[in-house]
Amino acid sequence: MAKDKQFVTEITPQSEDFSKWYIDVIKKAELMDYSPVRGCIVFRPEGYEIWEHIQRDLDRRFKETGHRNAYFPMFIPESFFQKEKDHVEGFNPELPWVTEAAGEVLEERLAIRPTSETMIGHMYSKWIQSYRDLPVLINQWANVVRWEKRTLPFLRTSEFLWQEGHTAHETEEEARQETRQMLEIYTQFVEEVLAIPVIKGEKTPSERFAGAVNTYSIEAMMKDGRAVQAGTSHYLGNKFAVAFDIKYLDRNNELQYCHTTSWGVSTRLIGSLIMVHGDDRGLALPPKVAPTQVIMIPIGPAKTRDAVVARVDELYAQLKQAGVRVRVDDRADVSPGWKFNEYEMRGVPLRLELGPRDMDNGQVVLVSRITGEKRVVAQDQLVEEVQKMLDETQQAMFDRAKQFRAENSYSVDTLEEMKAAMEKKRGFVEAGWCGSEQCEKTVKEETGATSRNIPFEPETHKSNCLVCNAEAKHTVIFARAY
Amino acid sequence: MAKDKQFVTEITPQSEDFSKWYIDVIKKAELMDYSPVRGCIVFRPEGYEIWEHIQRDLDRRFKETGHRNAYFPMFIPESFFQKEKDHVEGFNPELPWVTEAAGEVLEERLAIRPTSETMIGHMYSKWIQSYRDLPVLINQWANVVRWEKRTLPFLRTSEFLWQEGHTAHETEEEARQETRQMLEIYTQFVEEVLAIPVIKGEKTPSERFAGAVNTYSIEAMMKDGRAVQAGTSHYLGNKFAVAFDIKYLDRNNELQYCHTTSWGVSTRLIGSLIMVHGDDRGLALPPKVAPTQVIMIPIGPAKTRDAVVARVDELYAQLKQAGVRVRVDDRADVSPGWKFNEYEMRGVPLRLELGPRDMDNGQVVLVSRITGEKRVVAQDQLVEEVQKMLDETQQAMFDRAKQFRAENSYSVDTLEEMKAAMEKKRGFVEAGWCGSEQCEKTVKEETGATSRNIPFEPETHKSNCLVCNAEAKHTVIFARAY
Incomplete structure (x- = not known):
């Protein structure tokens, strides 16, 4: 390279x-x-x-x-x-x-x-x-x-x-x-x-x-x-x-x-x-299934490099010992900035940076792939801080996904409303359904959405079928699906 | 039952x-x-x-x-x-x-x-x-x-x-x-x-x-x-x-x-x-891969049964906690003797028996599937004793298999000797081989044995091919094979 x-x-x-x-x-x-x-x-x-x-x-x-x-x-x-x-x-x-x-x-x-x-x-x-x-x-x-x-x-x-x-x-x-x-x-x-x-x-x-x-x-x-x-x-x-x-x-x-x-x-x-x-920068992997949870990147000028890499290796051993899936990228011919982008693209949840000033201060910098948050932590607290930040990242990913779903969920009463919702933006649409296969088919033909399931806990109980307006037997989630 | x-x-x-x-x-x-x-x-x-x-x-x-x-x-x-x-x-x-x-x-x-x-x-x-x-x-x-x-x-x-x-x-x-x-x-x-x-x-x-x-x-x-x-x-x-x-x-x-x-x-x-x-009683599984490493069987008369089973359950929890793959068979309608045979047939490496007298003495009886050895051990030493006996069983199985192989390995110089060895008893036969495919084929046709491999560390270095008597290039292990 x-x-x-x-x-x-x-x-x-x-x-x-x-x-x-x-x-x-x-x-x-x-x-x-x-x-x-x-x-x-x-x-x-x-x-x-x-x-x-x-x-x-x-x-x-x-x-x-x-x-x-x-x-x-x-x-x-x-x-x-x-x-x-x-x-x-x-x-x-x-x-x-x-x-x-x-x-x-x-x-x-x-x-x-x-x-x-x-x-x-x-x-x-x-x-x-x-x-x-x-x-x-x-x-x-x-x-x-x-x-x-x-x-x-x-x-x-x-x-x-x-x-x-x-x-x-x-x-x-x-x-x-x-x-x-x-x-x-x-x-x-x-x-x-x-x-x-x-x-x-x-x-x-x-x-x-x-x-x-x-x-x-x-x-x-x-x-x-x-x-x-x-x-x-x-x-x-x-x-x-x-x-x-x-x-x-x-x-x-x-x-x-x-x-x-x-x-x-x-x-x-x-x-x-x-x-x-995932986002426009690439993958974002939940810490619990990420092949690499923490990528460690030594930074700073050539003259301090050996000392920094040696310290990175010591901290690597501590994290490894604690069961963290951690890797070091100490390639000298690739810039830290390039590496930052590369591992963000690969979805590694946490990046650890260590440079000469961090050495002097007995600290490291942790950066979350998800929130972008930078956290300066003491080296002697490293394992706890990493585990804490991994847990927080895991939770943040769930919260964001839930928030996204809420923002893209609609509740409709008629097929016209559903069409409007699906045209505006794809998402989950909650609607009443009489139970007939014909009405389900009509929804699919008119909107491209299929019934996903009849939720155990719908947001609201719908009273009428969105297609035929007869009494609803069920509240159904419709969506276009993979 | x-x-x-x-x-x-x-x-x-x-x-x-x-x-x-x-x-x-x-x-x-x-x-x-x-x-x-x-x-x-x-x-x-x-x-x-x-x-x-x-x-x-x-x-x-x-x-x-x-x-x-x-x-x-x-x-x-x-x-x-x-x-x-x-x-x-x-x-x-x-x-x-x-x-x-x-x-x-x-x-x-x-x-x-x-x-x-x-x-x-x-x-x-x-x-x-x-x-x-x-x-x-x-x-x-x-x-x-x-x-x-x-x-x-x-x-x-x-x-x-x-x-x-x-x-x-x-x-x-x-x-x-x-x-x-x-x-x-x-x-x-x-x-x-x-x-x-x-x-x-x-x-x-x-x-x-x-x-x-x-x-x-x-x-x-x-x-x-x-x-x-x-x-x-x-x-x-x-x-x-x-x-x-x-x-x-x-x-x-x-x-x-x-x-x-x-x-x-x-x-x-x-x-x-x-x-x-395995042997005529059934399977014998090495502890390291046995689905059940220890089978626990409560014994004794009906009147002490509840107390014995309760104590077995406590000891079960201890072994389980220590990572031992352990099961309890507390069926009341099957005799202990039947169970002993059943789990021997299934190859469970260790049997643990606990009866009313063992209760009084704070002990259990451990029996090895392989050696038949019975060992009375203190309940408060159970985890260590079980792990020790599992390790010994693992080692004993390897030693026995190695002993068996030694007793059924032969070293021969001629095809006639090899035939005699294979007729007497099947096993591994070490012999010299000139390197020609024809001689290898002859061995197979005459004895049913195929060359298994050219050992890195043969017992002896053979000087002549067992078939053609030319100079041996290799010492080979022959055997009938699955």
């Missing part, structure tokens, strides 16, 4: 073209790259590590609530998809098929899993005999494939990574409780760890998972006002139990079908957190 | 039929189940958790040596396999092909990765421009598929889980150092964590990875004397760099091909540790 190299962001401003901004940011920050296979991306280390932090935290929450991990084959015999009518209709259009292997044409072609209800249902029917075998609480971390027409890195790719929980229960009540519990875990995780506020609610029938009795979701608002479904949890009733013959002898020695659930989040969470927190 | 239920092992003795013993054990202990897809198994929670402990430990070692994880698409365009001659020859016979997706026939069919040198090579050629970009040190945890004719749960399945490291370097020396470093990491991991002694060495040319310049392996002896290749590390020279155009501008501003490596271990490690440590 030349000494005089200028930092050029090459990032399209969000206001100019949000989609282009998104691609610019994730490529420049080396989170991903396109692959030679249509719709499939490479998760580069900087992007994959975010997923690793997501996995670690969620996995702990799953295990604390009694779930265990397992792994099922990714190949699903074609006949399995015929067993549950809604499921086959929902997924058939997106399946890739293995038709040959080891030089021979297969007798029955194999789909690559788009989700594993069928394979897991088949196995549960073998494992579950009695109420004593219940509940079965299993989660799988896996790759899945949905051959999508339009793809977008992280948010919609042909192959993606996810977790899928699959549980089987004695009673409807217990299964429904599980469904709600997992939605609650997702909510806590996404809000606390990814700093993204979400709206919890139930999907309308047309937006349900293929084969579910009830689908619940958490919905997040991106900075362009569009929605991302950040997690879903399904109560499957005994539809899959009937399709795959998952029966148990109950406490009265009678055969019963199980009640099952499934729930999942995917690598689209990475896309979401970029679109919620 | 009936009170009088008898514990029946249903496990075939190892001496009667080792393969049957293996299947009996892994099914009964619920490590796996067969799936409806040929050659693919389900990793049930008890089996998958072993893999999770393997992952966590190895992943830490990889990261400590500067590697980062990433994720690449599992689909590989057919044309990629044509680029490296040896690679295509080696893997083509085992590939499954996706030929259709989303209702359309693909223009170019896609293989499902059997390994990712080609896809990763393609991406590295985009990412690497200059010596400043090197080394690239990336690892991937993923599923891979090799459509094998003969399969065996864990040891050889059509779909399996593994990690594959792929690195690119400026110089041959650095790449060779990486190759050896990873073999060393595998050795330490397998010996320290899985308690399996291994022989480090280089594969003969006929046993090399398809496309490698040198392949190194660690070889372990199962209890039937057969070998398992427990890990491999390959120096790929610049064969893949030439095939995929991975070039960099060196320090003299000249274009050079990178030197690359790859290395991997897979879920066959689970099969290996079962076959190394």
